[in-house]
Amino acid sequence: MAEALVIEATALRKTYDGVDALRNLDLAVPAGSIYALVGRNGAGKTTLIKILMGMARATSGNVRVFGQNPGSSDEGIEIRRRIGFVSDEKDLYASMSVEELIRFTASFFPRWRNDLALEYSRRFALPPSLKIKALSRGMRTKLALLLALCRGADLLILDEPTSGLDPVMADDVLQALVAHVAAEELTVFFSSNQIAEVEQIADRIAIIDGGRAIVSGSVDELRERYCRIQLIFEDAAPPATLRSAGVERITRSGRVMTVLSSQGSATVLDEVRDLRPLSVEVSPVNLKEIFLQSVTVED
Amino acid sequence: MLWQKSWLETRWRFLIGAILLSCSAAVTVFTYPTVKELLSLVQGNATGALGRQIRESAELARTFPGYIWSESFAGNQRQWITLFAILLGTASFLSTSGGASFTLSLPVSRRRLLAVRTSTGLAELFILAMFPALLIPLLAPAIGESHGVASALIHGFCLFIVATIFYNLGFLLSTIFSDPWRPVLIAIGVAVALGFLDRVLRFTPLSLFDVMSAERYFRHGAVPWAGLLVSVAIAAGLYSVAVANLVRRDF
Numbered sequence: 034m035a036e037a038l039v040i041e042a043t044a045l046r047k048t049y050d051g052v053d054a055l056r057n058l059d060l061a062v063p064a065g066s067i068y069a070l071v072g073r074n075g076a077g078k079t080t081l082i083k084i085l086m087g088m089a090r091a092t093s094g095n096v097r098v099f100g101q102n103p104g105s106s107d108e109g110i111e112i113r114r115r116i117g118f119v120s121d122e123k124d125l126y127a128s129m130s131v132e133e134l135i136r137f138t139a140s141f142f143p144r145w146r147n148d149l150a151l152e153y154s155r156r157f158a159l160p161p162s163l164k165i166k167a168l169s170r171g172m173r174t175k176l177a178l179l180l181a182l183c184r185g186a187d188l189l190i191l192d193e194p195t196s197g198l199d200p201v202m203a204d205d206v207l208q209a210l211v212a213h214v215a216a217e218e219l220t221v222f223f224s225s226n227q228i229a230e231v232e233q234i235a236d237r238i239a240i241i242d243g244g245r246a247i248v249s250g251s252v253d254e255l256r257e258r259y260c261r262i263q264l265i266f267e268d269a270a271p272p273a274t275l276r277s278a279g280v281e282r283i284t285r286s287g288r289v290m291t292v293l294s295s296q297g298s299a300t301v302l303d304e305v306r307d308l309r310p311l312s313v314e315v316s317p318v319n320l321k322e323i324f325l326q327s328v329t330v331e332d
Numbered sequence: 333m334l335w336q337k338s339w340l341e342t343r344w345r346f347l348i349g350a351i352l353l354s355c356s357a358a359v360t361v362f363t364y365p366t367v368k369e370l371l372s373l374v375q376g377n378a379t380g381a382l383g384r385q386i387r388e389s390a391e392l393a394r395t396f397p398g399y400i401w402s403e404s405f406a407g408n409q410r411q412w413i414t415l416f417a418i419l420l421g422t423a424s425f426l427s428t429s430g431g432a433s434f435t436l437s438l439p440v441s442r443r444r445l446l447a448v449r450t451s452t453g454l455a456e457l458f459i460l461a462m463f464p465a466l467l468i469p470l471l472a473p474a475i476g477e478s479h480g481v482a483s484a485l486i487h488g489f490c491l492f493i494v495a496t497i498f499y500n501l502g503f504l505l506s507t508i509f510s511d512p513w514r515p516v517l518i519a520i521g522v523a524v525a526l527g528f529l530d531r532v533l534r535f536t537p538l539s540l541f542d543v544m545s546a547e548r549y550f551r552h553g554a555v556p557w558a559g560l561l562v563s564v565a566i567a568a569g570l571y572s573v574a575v576a577n578l579v580r581r582d583f
Contacts, residue, residue, distance in 0.1 A: 049582075088436045089582035106441050106579075113439040120433035127431070128340045140333040141438050177434075 037064040038097075039188055039220045040085060045094035047080050047244075054080040056244040057094070062222055062237070067214060069235035070224040071324055077244040078224035079121055082192045085222075086118060098188070114142065117181030121192040121224075123173045125165045131176060132161035135183075144185025149213075153179040156209065171202040178206055182213050189214075191223035195230060203227075207234060228321040238320070242328045248295070252320065259318045262292040262301055264310035273308055277301045282326050293318070293326045334445065338452035342423045346456040349416035350463065356408045357464035360400065361471045367393055396477040397550075400468055405487040406545035413461055414523050414544075417495035420453045421502025422515040432583060442579050450503065450571065457499055461492035486555060487546050494544035494563045498523060500570035507577040 040062035047055040055077045062068045072078050083089040085098055087109035099115060101108040126134060135154070139145040154161065157175040168176065174194070181189055194210070195203035211234055214221055225231050231238060232252070239249040248255070258279075264270070270290035275283060279296025290310075294301050298315045305313065318326070371390055392398035435445065465488030469479040501522060505515035530539045542548070543559030 083583065086433075086437055088433065090580075106443070110439045110441060113437060116437070118433075118437040120437070122433060124431050125434055126337065126340075129337075137333045137337060138438075141440065180434075 039064050040098050040222060042096045043094060045096055046092045048092045053244050058246050060239055060246055064220055066237045067221040067235050068237045069231040070239050070241055071231055072241035073328055076241045078241060079192055082190055085190060115187045117184040117186035117189045119177045119181045119191045119194050123177045127166035130162050130164050131159050138180045142184045146183045146185055150183045170197050174198055187219055189219060189221045193224055228324055232320050240324055240327050248327050255323060258295050259323050260294055260298050261316050261318050262298055263314045264290045264305055265312045266310050271308055275304055277304045334448040338449050342420060345419045345423055349460045353412050353460055353464040354467055356412060357404060357467045358471055360404045361468055364399055365475055397479055400479060401550045409464060409491060410544050413491050413495045414498050416460055417457055417498040418502040418516060418519040420457055421499035422506045436583055446575055453499060457495055458492050462488040486549055490546040491544055493560045494540050496567040497563055500567045504570045504574040507574045
């Protein structure tokens with residue numbers, strides 16, 4: 034049976050003043066997953082999130098959240114009723130106090146969790162009477178997270194939830210998120226350029242670059258599929274082109290040729306035998322290497 | 333709760349406006365005895381355009397309602413209400429105090445967000461127009477004068493209706509420009525240009541500022557219904573364009 038998809042995008046394109054922010058992006062986020070959208074600054078992560086939230090409209094292509102179109106006014110309202118959202122800027126109403134903003138947000142969500150609001154207020158040490166404009170960035174992030182977690186949402190969309198936080202505070206926020214997701218049945222879709230935090234909490238990942246999803250899949254599956262094959266030659270590495278399926282990148286440096294394969298090592302090893310390398314070494318790659326290899330241009 | 337948010341975000345502009353307009357109305361009333369004393373010094377044979385204006389002002393100031401009309405409804409109140417209409421209109425719900433993406437993440441349509449913000453702004457503008465106007469008949473007995481409440485209400489109402497044009501102009505501009513200053517400066521520029529056309533070039537086939545001061549009502553007792561209807565239509569047109577702009581805008 035096919036997995037139920039919470040977010041589905043096909044051939045999604047978004048253009049700003051003639052410049053493509055998203056180019057034929059395909060994405061499928063299964064229910065119950067913790068899905069990380071990873072990419073460099075300007076890769077299109079925030080644009081995609083804005084389209085999912087109905088803040089921007091796609092130029093072409095198809096996007097569905099809970100099977101509905103976020104670009105439609107009525108369907109967008111229904112979608113947002115089921116989403117807890119934290120924006121990249123963590124911009125909240127400066128003129129309200131923490132307590133006022135919690136009360137304000139609660140009034141829009143019938144499934145608002147007062148018990149959780151109290152619990153997170155204590156845990157994050159948020160002073161109820163303090164104005165938002167007086168909060169530090171870290172405190173504002175925690176408040177934004179509280180406001181997202183307590184909505185009783187089926188889907189959390191978090192745009193760079195830990196950006197600008199020191200490592201201790203970032204860990205604090207991630208711990209709270211992981212504990213919440215473990216206790217509630219929900220889907221998390223978050224963007225990040227912090228590979229370490231992605232490895233810490235995500236079970237699925239899409240690497241986005243130049244507005245396209247260039248790699249996607251479960252984190253475990255990617256780790257199994259991807260490997261690095263290092264070949265050392267007697268003289269300079271030959272300028273060979275490998276035809277094996279799954280060859281993502283070939284880099285050469287002196288006598289060393291490094292091949293990144295996304296489909297294991299077997300077929301590549303068969304092919305490189307003809308090049309007569311002195312030695313061959315196959316090693317696993319971590320997410321950071323997959324990311325770096327995927328988004329950097331071949332030397 | 334959206335009403336509360338709108339109020340919190342515009343309250344300072346509104347309160348400052350209420351204080352300034354009320355003080356302006358009170359000062360106008362309480363300076364009348366002094367003005368009356370100075371009237372005897374105005375020479376009746378002053379010549380030229382300036383002399384004619386001085387004679388007209390002096391003539392109007394011989395009666396308390398004439399003085400109030402020229403100094404307040406066709407003077408200070410008209411200028412202040414125009415300025416505060418622009419300031420309230422440009423207090424866009426997506427820029428005054430941050431939180432644009434937070435607001436747009438709520439399960440509320442943009443049209444509803446705009447309707448609430450506009451209703452709040454127009455209610456504040458209505459109070460800014462009516463309250464100082466009503467202060468005049470209230471304070472007049474303190475200097476031994478009187479002013480009709482109905483007349484004050486009609487003048488306040490005309491101020492309000494025309495001011496809604498500037499409110500919606502500011503609102504429209506705030507949907508076009510993302511910074512807070514350009515909408516304010518452009519709207520003030522438009523108001524000054526209209527005033528220039530009106531007063532200096534005497535281009536007054538349908539003067540917004542004449543409708544605002546209800547000159548026809550003051551001189552002939554006729555409420556300028558046509559001008560008010562045209563003003564409502566212009567304001568509604570500006571609002572519609574602003575809403576269409578914001579509904580299709582990407583954030």
